[in-house]
Every structure is written in structure tokens, then in C-alpha cells.
Amino acid sequence: MQLGFVGLGAMGQPIVSRLLAQGHSVVVCDVNEAAVRTLVAKGATSAATPMEVASASETVLVSLPTPDSVRAVALGDKGLIHGTRMKRYVDLSTSGAKTMTEVATALHAKGVSSIDAPVSGGVGAAASGTLAIMVAGDRATFSALKDLLTTIGSRLTYVGEEVGHGQSLKLINNLLAATSLAAASEALVLGRRLGLGLDTMLEVINASSGRSFATEKIIPQTVPQRTFDFGFRTELMHKDVRLCLDEAENLQVSMWLGNSVKQVWSHAMTQGGGKKDFSAILHLFEAWNGVQLGKAANDDSGAAR
Structure with missing residues (x-):
């Protein structure tokens, strides 16, 4: 399939690399010229603007960091909306239901069908094609793109016909992820102050009811060696939490815990x-309590720094 792809960041690059490896032709565009060159070397074709991408491809995917960047790429002066060939628009970003609905409505007037398909799983899952994808929008468009989406995601869920519902579900997921990571960081720092070692705590927690993605994946992969390189920026998590709380506020849904978590990420x-x-985010809890977890602590005794 001839594809277009705009947004070659931490998630976009491995996704495009996988599409190319699976035999797709991909026209790419990004403000990061180095990222474009990397993918061109793998067989992609470059375009100077999103409009050029949409004039070369019937199906265009985007993976962008913020709602504003999604709007600019889709609806800006040289945006996808001005292309001459695009018939299907797929937003892999986490941009929120409001932005997705705005873009989909404008593109629909131009004869373009849209689906929101935010992804979850991180950079490693993007590279291996094992992302979780939450898809919402026209069922016929989803059916036409299902094989393509299965190339990049092994866990594909059709959320429903209403554009934006995939975005809403992704925001709820990320609020939970942000909450569990903050809670796990706070709890592990307490354990350290009590004299417990990180390895021991994780072993017990991950065999017990306190386990979460944070304790099973994020913390073991980043904290013991102090690498903190799981592959998702703090500013993006903060953005997702804020967007989720904005949706709740618009519906007058009480979010007591959510607002507390938002304050942590805002700090x-x-x-x-x-x-x-x-x-x-663990650094905040360590600094507040005068301890450090992982390699720099030298041992697993839980002694304070």
C-alpha cells in the first residue's frame, strides 16, 4: 500500500521502519531532517510539506506530540487538507477527542474519512509491531485499514463508530499509567526509608496485588541502573493527564485522585x-525524602542516601 506518514519522533520512526520492512511504500515528512534522512535511507520517499504527502498518498498516518501540531499538520496552510489524493486519515497521536473531532469534521467536508487510532506500548512495541491500538471511526474505513494496523499493533480494539472515542480511551489509559507510576515511586521511596531494598520490594510487589505496569516494566527497566530511558517524555505524559482532566471537567465529572496526580506531573x-x-518522576519523590533507589545506592539494603 502507498502510504503517507507525518511525524517521525520516538514512535513515528520505528513505526515507519516497520511499515517499510513489511513492503509498504511510504512518503514521509517531518521538521526533523535527520529523521527524514534516516528513513529515506531505508527506502522511504520524502516530502517537503504535509500537503505534498496528501497529494502522493491515499492513506496518511500521523504521529504527533500535541493537539496544536495535529491541527497544523492536518488543517494548516500547507496541511493535509490541501492535498489532492488523500482519502483516509489515521491519527496515531494522543491529541484528545476535541482535536480529533475538529480535524475529522474538516476533512470529511473534503471527502476524507478519518479514524483515531492512538497507540500504547512504547518505543519497543512500536519497533516490534506489538502496540495496542484503540480505533474509533467509520467501520468501513476501519475494515479497509485493519490489515495495515495489524502490521504495527498486535492488540487492536475497535472502540466504536464515534470519532474521538479512541482518543478518550487512550487518555484514560494514560491517566492510569501516570497514577500508577507516581504511586509506585512514592511507595518504593517509603520502603527505602523503612530499610527495604528495591529488588526485594519489586519481587514481592510483582507477585502480589500491588503490581502494575509501572512495577513490572517501567521501574525495573529504568531505576536499578538509573537510566530513566523508557521512551516517553515527561512533557507528553503531563499533556495527556491534562487533556484527560479537561475532558472530565467539561463533563463535570469529579476526579479527586486525577487532579492530585496532575499536580505531581505539573510540578x-x-x-x-x-x-x-x-x-x-521518581526523582521528585527521592528528593523530597532524601533517599535514592538503584545503582547509586550501592546495595540493596535500603539505607538512606
């Missing part, structure tokens, strides 16, 4: 942590 942003990996 991380005020401390200059936006560009850091989201696993580095």
Missing part, C-alpha cells in the same frame, strides 16, 4: 523535567 514540569523520560 515535574516546573522543575525543568519536561524533556526527561517520564520514569524520572
